[in-house]
Amino acid sequence: MKRRTALLGAALAVGALALTGCDRGGNTDLGLALSTMNNPFFVGIKKGAQAEADARGLHINITDAQNDPMQQINQMETFTSQQVKAAIINPVDSDAAVPAVGVANRAKVPVISIDRGVNGGQVGSTIASDNVAGGRLAAKTLAEALGGKGKVAFLEGQPGTSAARERGQGFEEGIKQYPGIEVVARQPADFDRTKGMDVMSNMLQAHRDIGGVFAANDEMALGASKALGARAGKDVKVVAFDGTPDGVGAVRAGTLTATVAQQPELLGKQAVDWALKAARGERLPRTVKVPVVLVTAANAARFGG
Missing domain, CATH: 3.40.50.2300 (Response regulator)
Incomplete structure (x- = not known):
């Protein structure tokens, strides 16, 4: 009887899988x-x-x-x-x-x-992920880390992607709530670590007084942190987006101020x-x-x- 019950259960499971498929x-x-x-x-x-x-x-x-x-x-x-x-x-x-x-x-x-x-x-x-809400949260976190005033840079994601557009939308909406914060530079770095470093290096040549950075993903933030060197996370606050293992590790190490973690x-x-x-x-x-x-x-x- 137990064997017949087991076989029936197996048959039902296979049938359920077929329906799922x-x-x-x-x-x-x-x-x-x-x-x-x-x-x-x-x-x-x-x-x-x-x-x-x-x-x-x-x-x-x-x-x-x-x-x-x-x-x-x-x-x-x-x-x-x-x-x-x-x-x-x-x-x-x-x-x-x-x-x-x-x-x-x-x-x-x-x-x-x-x-x-x-x-x-x-x-x-x-x-x-709720990218717009995440962008707003990143703006709030960066602004509060700067005490509500200062010059910031925005490393945008890959143009043409909804994630880049929505995170940018949320960040812009959020940062407008802080009139003492000025976005002095913004440029795509295509969600790429090497490009993030290059873009940040170029931004620093024109704006050495940047006090904060929002990068629309961890990879760009990690590149930007490398360009910032010892300033990263200290006199330049860096907020990222993704919550990858490398990004979280950088938060623990103090080179990133925070990251908005996706799942x-x-x-x-x-x-x-x-x-x-x-x-x-x-x-x-x-x-x-x-x-x-x-x-x-x-x-x-x-x-x-």
């Missing part, structure tokens, strides 16, 4: 096209998505576009040829990703975007969950916002790094 065939259940894996944040998304797929007994094909929009088109074509149940895209560029989404749309493969939105095509839902593994996990809902034809919200958390020296130990 929906009706499309093929050996690959989901596709995840990441913009790059040369960034700890996106590695975290990959880790979360893979863990969730494994927990559900699904096979996920995770690809690296190396920041090339054309590669994302090719990768989406691969996903559709594998007859995936749903595709997840982390756009290199919110405009340039439209043709990639179109590939999936024509093959009637549901699409979910993660971290960055897509400016066209049919996307079931966008799973992203990349949770983003990856939720993207898999919502992709499966899309595959089942469920109605989805246009956006799913994942909360951000401020990491400072007082709580950094909880975040590792």
Whole structure:
């Protein structure tokens, strides 16, 4: 009797998995096209998505576009040829990703975007951190660290991405609440550490009296800190965004004042969950916002790094 009960339970589990997987065939259940894996944040998304797929007994094909929009088109074509149940895209560029989404749309493969939105095509839902709220929180943190007055620089993210635009929007809205703060320099550094160092070096040549920096991700902040040298975190306050292990480590070391932490593994996990809902034809919200958390020296130990 126990054996029959166990076999029935196993059969029900397999049936549930089949329903979760929906009706499309093929050996690959989901596709995840990441913009790059040369960034700890996106590695975290990959880790979360893979863990969730494994927990559900699904096979996920995770690809690296190396920041090339054309590669994302090719990768989406691969996903559709594998007859995936749903595709997840982390756009290199919110405009340039439209043709990639179109590939999936024509093959009637549901699409979910993660971290960055897509400016066209049919996307079931966008799973992203609350970047606008995070930008406001960064502005408040930087302004308070400066005592409400001083000159600051803003290292913007990769142009054309919704994450860069939304973080910038939040920061600008937040910093306006502090009339004693003046943004004297702003320039994109493409979410890249080396570019962050170069851009910060150029800014310092023109504005040696900068007292604060907001960088729209940890990588740029770490580059900016290198350019600032011994001034970083001391007479120049640096606030970042992402909460990567390197970023949190820099907060603990004192070279970053704070970082607005995203939860990349949770983003990856939720993207898999919502992709499966899309595959089942469920109605989805246009956006799913994942909360951000401020990491400072007082709580950094909880975040590792």
